[in-house]
Amino acid sequence: MQINRLFEIVYILLDKKTVTSKELAERFEVSTRTIYRDIETLSSAGIPVYMSKGKGGGISLLSDFVLNKAVLTEKEKANIISSLKAVSSVNLSETDTALEKLSSLFGETNTDWIEVDFTSWHNAEEEEKELFCNLKSAILSKNTISFSYSSGKGENTKRQVYPLKLCFKGQSWYLYGYCKTRCDNRFFKLRRMKSLSVLDETFHKRPPTQVFSKKDMLKEDFITLTLKLSKKMAYRIYDEFNTFEQLEDGSFIAEIIFPKGDLIFNYITSFGEDCEVLSPEEVRLDVKTKLQNTLKNYL
Incomplete structure (x- = not known):
């Protein structure tokens, strides 16, 4: 497709600075006449591409050219680069190549403001x-x-x-x-x-x-927990909860959507004595029963 060829021509020119029409024609398996038409198209679109004759001549871009706001806004370019940085954190090598190409194409030199790592601390x-x-x-x-x-x-x-x-x-x-x-x-x-x-x-x-819409997450496999947490758990409130309010005594009422199953009890008990389940009632009773059974081990 022509749009793909045009995009790659711009990238080649950014990378190699100068290239002949014959080289481009051979690369894309088209005629030199087609390449000339592509250059006219790029020029009409505002890309500063020009041709020079003689020894060392060829097709070039202005030396200070980067893909400008006529194609993508600064915010759009930043969002693309940031998204690729996040995806590259799962160690997909092809993402690194795309990131390198687009950073060059956009003329980005300050792209190291964010680092994302989805991997855990253990060696797997x-x-x-x-x-x-x-x-x-x-x-x-x-x-x-x-x-x-x-x-x-x-x-x-x-x-x-x-x-x-x-x-x-x-x-x-x-x-x-x-x-x-x-x-x-x-x-x-x-x-x-x-x-x-x-x-x-x-x-x-x-x-x-x-x-992960709320509608889908409120189906059978997920449940909304309402918890009362002491002020000592403030650091976890800010890290783990999006919906919460702080009471006058410093404690918190917080909500979280959580997968059903035994992991609920493990999560609740990770707060120790600083957590109380307010709802659903069946979860509150289940936690109470399991805590009573656990206490029997220490009698």
Whole structure:
């Protein structure tokens, strides 16, 4: 397509400074006449490209040219670079190449204001990278996958899933997909997935635009917890909660959407004596019962 060729011509000129029409024609397998028309198109679009004759001549850009606001605004360029920096944190080498090219194309010299690292502190980087890349491949090629999964209740099951999207939320990576075993859409925490296999079977389901909408998260697999936390937990309130209010005594009432299962009890008890479950009532009673049973171990 011409638009792709035009974009690459600009990048080549930024990289090589000067190139002949013959070299461009051979690269794109078109005639030199087509290259001349491309140069006219770029010039008409406001790109300062010019041609010089004689020895050492060819097609060039003005030396101080960068992709300007006629194509993308400064804010749009910054957003693209920032997004690529975030994606590159999962160690995808092709992202690094795109980041390098676009930084050069935009003339960006001050792009080191942000650094994102989604990996954990423990040494499982290569294993996570391989899993992430295999899932990405399966999503793009629309291949069914199978894997062993450990649920929040400690149950190990074999699943076959149509992988639709990789998502990051609450300090964890999730796979969102249609589970053939449960006949419904599900979230799967990547840390709990083992023995991943990409199958030959393909599927045609399309991913939703947004899977972490409040509507989707209030389905069967998630629950809204209302907690009362002491003022000693202020540092965690600001780190972990988006919805909260502080009372006159310094304590907090906070809400959080959390996956159902035994992880709720683990999360509540991580606050020690500084947390009280206000709702839902069934969670409050479940935590109370488990705490009473735990206390029996110390009698």
